[in-house]
Amino acid sequence: xxxxxxxxxxxxxxxxxxxxxxxxxxxxxxxxxxxxxxxxxxxxxxxxxxxxxxxxxxxxxxxxxxxxxxxxxxxxxxxxxxxxxxxxxxxxxxxxxxxxxxxxxxxxxxxxxxxxxxxxxxxxxxxxxxxxxxxxxxxxxxxxxxxxxxxxxxxxxxxxxxxxxxxxxxxxxxxxxxxxxxxxxxxxxxxxxxxxxxxxxxxxxxxxxxxxxxxxxxxxxxxxxxxxxxxxxxxxxxxxxxxxxxxxxxxxxxxxxxxxxxxxxxxxxxxxxxxxxxxxxxxxxxxxxxxxxxxxxxxxxxxxxxxxxxxxxxxxxxxxxxxxxxxxxxxxxxxxxxxxxxxxxxxxxxxxxxxxxxx
Ligand code: FES
Ligand SMILES: [Fe+2]
Numbered sequence: 001x002x003x004x005x006x007x008x009x010x011x012x013x014x015x016x017x018x019x020x021x022x023x024x025x026x027x028x029x030x031x032x033x034x035x036x037x038x039x040x041x042x043x044x045x046x047x048x049x050x051x052x053x054x055x056x057x058x059x060x061x062x063x064x065x066x067x068x069x070x071x072x073x074x075x076x077x078x079x080x081x082x083x084x085x086x087x088x089x090x091x092x093x094x095x096x097x098x099x100x101x102x103x104x105x106x107x108x109x110x111x112x113x114x115x116x117x118x119x120x121x122x123x124x125x126x127x128x129x130x131x132x133x134x135x136x137x138x139x140x141x142x143x144x145x146x147x148x149x150x151x152x153x154x155x156x157x158x159x160x161x162x163x164x165x166x167x168x169x170x171x172x173x174x175x176x177x178x179x180x181x182x183x184x185x186x187x188x189x190x191x192x193x194x195x196x197x198x199x200x201x202x203x204x205x206x207x208x209x210x211x212x213x214x215x216x217x218x219x220x221x222x223x224x225x226x227x228x229x230x231x232x233x234x235x236x237x238x239x240x241x242x243x244x245x246x247x248x249x250x251x252x253x254x255x256x257x258x259x260x261x262x263x264x265x266x267x268x269x270x271x272x273x274x275x276x277x278x279x280x281x282x283x284x285x286x287x288x289x290x291x292x293x294x295x296x297x298x299x300x301x302x303x304x305x306x307x308x309x310x311x312x313x314x315x316x317x318x319x320x321x322x323x324x325x326x327x328x329x330x331x332x333x334x335x336x337x338x339x340x341x342x343x344x345x346x347x348x349x350x351x352x353x354x355x356x357x358x359x
Pocket of ligand 1: 057058060061062076077078079081
């Protein structure tokens with residue numbers, strides 16, 4: 001069997017997946033450009049409904065993101081062509097009112113665009129995996145804190161790998177976590193077709209617990225760690241504090257923008273802060289410092305891709321969760337490359353039909 005190529009940010013298989021492309025709050029009735037897998041898309045709310053199109057007007061290929069919404073249409077800034085919510089051109093000012101509109105004058109839409117957990121997700125082609133679920137986001141006992149969206153020269157695959165990796169804590173996070181036991185407790189992994197869960201329980205130093213200072217609980221306490229992963233890059237870490245009570249849930253959703261850049265959307269959900277905004281702000285600042293420590297490592301990589309050939313790296317028992325990530329993404333690549341690509345076929349056929357101008 002031939003060896004699989006590494007997974008770069010613009011791998012074709014990633015077209016068959018949902019990706020975060022913006023926070024919901026970033027998308028208004030003013031068009032905004034986002035980048036995904038090396039392509040530019042425009043997002044806009046037309047009369048309140050979220051729409052996404054390739055950021056390219058079919059007339060002279062100007063970016064639609066410099067246009068504007070006008071009533072129930074998106075208008076191109078260059079020659080004023082207007083497109084309805086389905087992407088059909090409904091007006092060409094240079095032809096005057098009532099002139100026939102060329103049938104090919106329509107915008108290219110992705111397979112899907114949806115909003116979930118305060119983010120906009122886009123799937124260029126029919127997705128194989130669902131959008132990663134975060135039940136805590138809908139649970140009224142949790143409060144949410146968003147980290148600022150981070151942009152980095154990084155590989156989404158390597159960032160996902162880093163999020164799941166527990167062996168780096170004492171080396172990369174000494175300034176934030178403090179001294180940690182370097183031994184990684186065994187993880188139990190349960191796999192579904194397009195997701196997996198990895199769990200372990202261990203002792204840790206609970207510096208956040210007010211019960212420690214009050215002498216109610218010891219400094220070293222028990223914690224359950226649960227990683228939830230949905231392909232390709234929807235990751236959630238849930239920390240359950242088994243002695244002090246409460247949970248800290250960290251969402252980590254990655255947008256592979258181009259071969260060399262990623263955006264990172266991270267939100268934390270807590271049910272142990274008594275709804276206190278000051279404690280949540282401190283928790284967000286702590287998590288941001290942790291992510292920046294990770295990015296310092298990730299941005300130093302020369303090769304921005306995740307190896308899928310299992311002989312390209314050395315794997316140990318301490319790497320159980322990151323091995324499963326490689327298996328999951330390998331299955332994604334193999335399935336995407338063997339399954340029919342209906343959207344892509346349709347797009348290719350559409351381009352072939354552009355034989356010549358009827359003017
Ligand atoms: S390029 Fe958009 S209307 Fe001409
Ligand atoms: Fe880390």
